[in-house]
Amino acid sequence: MATASLPPVRPAIRALADRLIADRRHLHQHPECSWQEHETQRYLLRRLAEIGLADVRPIARTGATALVQGGRPGPCVLWRADIDALPVPEKTGLPFASQNDGVMHACGHDAHMAIALALAAWAQAERHRLPGAIRFVFQPAEEASGGAAACIADGVLENPRVAVALGLHISADIPIGAINLAPGPFFAAPTAIRIEITGRGGHAAAPHQSVDAVVVAAHAVTALQTVVSRSLPPSEQAVLTIGKIQAGFRGNVIAESAVMTGTIRTYSTSVRDLMIRRTEEILAGVCAAFGATFTLTHETSCPPLVNDPVVTADVLELARGYFGPDRIIGVPTMGAEDMSVFLEARPGCYFWLGARNEARGIAGRHHDPGFVIDEDALPLGAEFAARIIEHFLAR
CATH class of the missing domain: 3.40.630.10 (Zn peptidases)
Incomplete structure (x- = not known):
């Protein structure tokens, strides 16, 4: 202009x-x-x-x-x-x-x-x-x-x-x-999420003896993309993003644990609560399938x-x-x-x-x-x- x-x-x-x-x-x-x-x-x-x-x-x-x-x-x-x-x-x-x-x-x-x-x-x-x-x-x-x-x-x-x-x-x-x-x-309410996946470490040459936290995390990230697309009504707006993943020590060691951090953005408490519940359910299912466990923490910093x-x-x-x-x-x-x-x-x-x-x-x-x-x-x-x-x- x-x-x-x-x-x-x-x-x-x-x-x-x-x-x-x-x-x-x-x-x-x-x-x-x-x-x-x-x-x-x-x-x-x-x-x-x-x-x-x-x-x-x-x-x-x-x-x-x-x-x-x-x-x-x-x-x-x-x-x-x-x-x-x-x-x-x-x-x-x-x-x-x-x-x-x-x-x-x-x-x-x-x-x-x-x-x-x-x-x-x-x-x-x-x-x-x-x-x-x-x-x-x-x-x-x-x-x-x-x-x-x-x-x-x-x-x-x-x-x-x-x-x-x-x-x-x-x-x-x-x-x-x-x-x-x-x-x-x-503007949306920001909910910070932290997910820690715990598997079993080991030698990269013997993956059958381990529970690879990197593989579990990869499947979890993919599955979490359905929280918005398949769990919310089309009329609702929300975002779930995993922005950071940390795992492992070196290329020939299977990671025992992986930490993922991200954010959920919502316009209402009811949608936020639904997204957190679905995140927990998806993580429980993915981790159970691979023999891993997880913890999920979340904090909403402002409405x-x-x-x-x-x-x-x-x-x-x-x-x-x-x-x-x-x-x-x-x-x-x-x-x-x-x-x-x-x-x-x-x-x-x-x-x-x-x-x-x-x-x-x-x-x-x-x-x-x-x-x-x-x-x-x-x-x-x-x-x-x-x-x-x-x-x-x-x-």
Whole structure:
């Protein structure tokens, strides 16, 4: 999408664009992984104090929060931005590439923080005409999970009590000038699984004396592909992926054990429970056939993200007016996002903001060393966020 045809940005936010980009680039150069965001926290606290917000304070060990208090009574709206980076070595070649070896903002959280800071600056300057209050939450440890719950435990939903929770995720897959937004389940619940298969080791030249854990694991992986295709109704969506297998010591030794790790992604507890049950049943059958045993452990780190239908209907109407009806994608993802914890506690909406621009060679992938975004998307994010916040403050 040509820059000239992008949606308009009000002068007050356009005036913040240079600082918005500068914030993003500074944060991109200094990424920190989950629960290690100490320098990031210090930077955010300093910037929030410079902007002049109230109640600027650390939360959730390495996060930050602040409040814009409006000029008259009204509801409180929460805007959340995640702040952690990934253990990914950057290979973008950007002049502001990561200075922390092996760590990169490869999912756009630097952009989320920069948009939130610009939004805070706009809201603080406009506070006398705004009703209610805006609670800004800079959440640590989204990638590791647990950060959202820690923020809530530190009281960000109270004093003042939050009525609506909002946020966005930058997207390297969606074209600039478009968004992805839909009511109901929008991100999946991630369930990590670990399977250990135990057989009997031995010499590779005498396989009849052993129970080969590698062979059992291979059959198990193949059989587990039927959990979704043959155990779930076609109307349900789910994923089961085995992403890692470890077994054996060397080529002439039959492995006594094999460890497989993977993920189950679902939009409902009932489907997750069915998939775990079927996984156990399949593993029991495969292992019994070969004379092996197994253990299965699983952990769901956050619930599915469910956009409130009433709140999302309002955001969709605003999106039609701003981006245009033909620039709205309504496709849920099997990715996970612990903004879901906020949306369990309060009605709200979370959406993808497009930042891909193939015409300019900006076409990266999330969680990839070459992840890049079109920075022209950032003022659009701040503008649309301002429109959403104004709408819900006026309700």
